[in-house]
Amino acid sequence: MMRGWVLGLLFGAGCCLAPRHARAFEREWHVGGGLGVTAYPHYYGAGPSLGLNAGYGISDAFDLKLELLAVSHSYASSESESERGASYSAVTGVSYKLDILQWIPYGALLIGYQHISGPLPPTEPFRRDDALLAGVLGLDYVATRNFGLGLSVRGDFLLSTFDEGQAITTMLRAEYHWGF
Numbered sequence: 001m002m003r004g005w006v007l008g009l010l011f012g013a014g015c016c017l018a019p020r021h022a023r024a025f026e027r028e029w030h031v032g033g034g035l036g037v038t039a040y041p042h043y044y045g046a047g048p049s050l051g052l053n054a055g056y057g058i059s060d061a062f063d064l065k066l067e068l069l070a071v072s073h074s075y076a077s078s079e080s081e082s083e084r085g086a087s088y089s090a091v092t093g094v095s096y097k098l099d100i101l102q103w104i105p106y107g108a109l110l111i112g113y114q115h116i117s118g119p120l121p122p123t124e125p126f127r128r129d130d131a132l133l134a135g136v137l138g139l140d141y142v143a144t145r146n147f148g149l150g151l152s153v154r155g156d157f158l159l160s161t162f163d164e165g166q167a168i169t170t171m172l173r174a175e176y177h178w179g180f
Helices: 002-016
Strands: 029-039 047-057 062-076 082-097 103-117 129-142 147-158 167-178
């Protein structure tokens, strides 16, 4: 349901807004960060997340991306006790962007690594260290030639327990662009 809403929002924004000059170029660097919320629907409670991202435009439609994400979360270890933990991930991959408007929708497929610090729930499918596959949908607004704002939704899937270890992160982001 959430994925359908995000896709509808991205395509609706693209269709309803007046076209302007294309703002993304090849050989452009991006670096930024964001704040958000990450939820593990079946295991951990939702918690705040902090992300850093970097990218390089290999063409006007494709970027190489790197994302770092830190999440603080909790889980109930017993009826009256709650444990705190944190997960850290680093993923890299390729994104495809629709470079036609000042609003730039994009999607990315990333692969990387996740580490969980703190206590692990004993009966849950998580490992302290695991490989990670991430899919990202986002919408960026190019405010100026060097500065952009964005919203992204990232779904993480642990490769050792693909159907059980999912997480969803919604993030508000800001980026600096240069090298055009």
